[in-house]
Amino acid sequence: MISNGRDPRIDFFRGLALIFIFWDHVPQNPLAHLTVRNVGFSDAAEIFVFLAGFAALLAYGKIARRDGYLVACVRILRRAWVLYVVHIFLLALLMGIVFFANSQVETRDLVQEMGLQYFLTHPQQALVDELLLRFKPNLMDPLPLYILLLLGLPLILPMLLHKAEYVVGLSVLLYLLAPWFQWNLAAQEGGVWFFNPMAWQLLFVLGGAAAIHGQRESRPETRALSRQPLFVTCVVYLLLCAVIALSWKWPALHDAFMPKLLGEWLYPISKTNLSPARLLHFLAMAYVVAKLLPNGIWLDHWLARQSRRMGRYSLEVFCFGVLLAPLADMLNAQAGDAWPVQVSSALLGVALMAALAGWLDLNKRLGRPAQVVAA
Incomplete structure (x- = not known):
């Protein structure tokens, strides 16, 4: 059962997801081979969205019960507005950094790649699209998705708190209908959102439902994990996904052992519409990890504490990682893509992200007494 406080595993895995997102978006980064996308169909994006729903329900559900639904809605809308303002300023900073980095690299066009x-080519329309959340360069897709999901939370919060299974059922229905009817939101130049909100809302809702379920009393499972059918099924599916994902590195081997019927069902594995294979992979992974890593002393390890601190300040750390990625790419390109520089830039970026989280945490603790006195 989750305590009244914040589940430390949420912060730990959010911090880990932020590290994976940063590494995955630095081209030719050797440490990107260590991220979750290399051993399955899902990646850090699923972790981030699911835990965003989990944390949102823990926070705003508590406010709704304590202060009322109206107060919770005001808090949610205020948070969405903060995220919107951050998105505008972050995009402006990202463009400045990318234009600077592009001037330092002669072998590639970083502006085009980003x-x-x-x-x-269309500066005026791009500014309008930015305000309407339609202009989303690389690295900028998760934030508009999170803004939209938060804006929709007040519509489902009361029912989610009391009849979560109904909300999950409607969410699954929308998830299934979205690709069938090609429902998505418009993006720049006639495109659509890379993260289709009609599909990805399911992960957010499932995260919220998991938070509600975790707050209820339940009997502990006494059987060994090897005797729990659901756990065994999830492990088998994860192993199968890992074998297929690893085989992508050797196309000839993949084509040799992949059954034709399985390939026709599996491919393409759409990230935009959150393909069922991706969704099932993440859910299986989340279930197995939750079973194997309950709350415990492992969360007090120094490295775990750093990840937890990054997860507590996920918005600030995510934005900082977005700005660091093109700078790390520029550094690697200037060094001729030498692997020692690539590893160093990846580790340095994570160290800076952890340092930012540490500074924010220290600033919060130092400011708390003053706030109490002022109150």
Whole structure:
């Protein structure tokens, strides 16, 4: 059962997801081979969205019960507004950094790779699209998705707190209908959102439902994990996904052992519409990890504490990672993509993200007494 406080595993895995997102978005980064996307169909994006729903329900559900639904809605809308303002300023900073980095690299066009060419060719329309959340260069997709999911939370919060199974059922229905009817939101130049909100809302809702379920009393499982059918099924599926994902590195081997019927069902594995294979992989992984890593002393390890601190300040750390990624890419390109520099830039970026979280945590603790006195 989750305590009244914040489940430390939420912060730990959010921090880990932030590290994976940063590494996955630095081209030719050797440490990107250590991220979750290399051993399955899902990646850090699923972790981030699911835990965002989990944390949101813990926070705003508590406010709704204590202060009322109206107060919770005001808090949610205020948070969404903060995220919207952050998105605008972050995109401006990202463009400045990418334009600077591009001037330092002669072998590649970083502006084109980051999806910022649209701003150069259509600056006025790009500014309008930015305000409407339609202009989303690389690395900027998760934040608009989170804003939209938060804006929708007040619509489902009361029912989610009392009849979560009904909300999950409606969410699954929307998830299934979205690709069938090609429901998505418009993006720049006639495109659509890379993270289709109609599909990805399911992960957010499932995260919220998991938070509600975790607050209820339940009998502990006395059987060994090897005798629990659901756990065994999830492990088998994860192993199968890992074998298929690893085989992508050797196309000839993949084509040799992949059954044709399985390949026709499996591919393409859409990230935009959150393919069922991706969704099932993440859910199986989350279930197995939750069973194998309950709350315990492992969360007090120094490295775990750093990840937890990053997870507590996920918005600030995510934005900082977005700005660090093109700088790490520039550093690697200037060094001729030498692997010692690539590893060093990846580790340095994580160290800076952890340092930011540490500074924010220290600043919060130092400011708390003053706030109490002022109150």
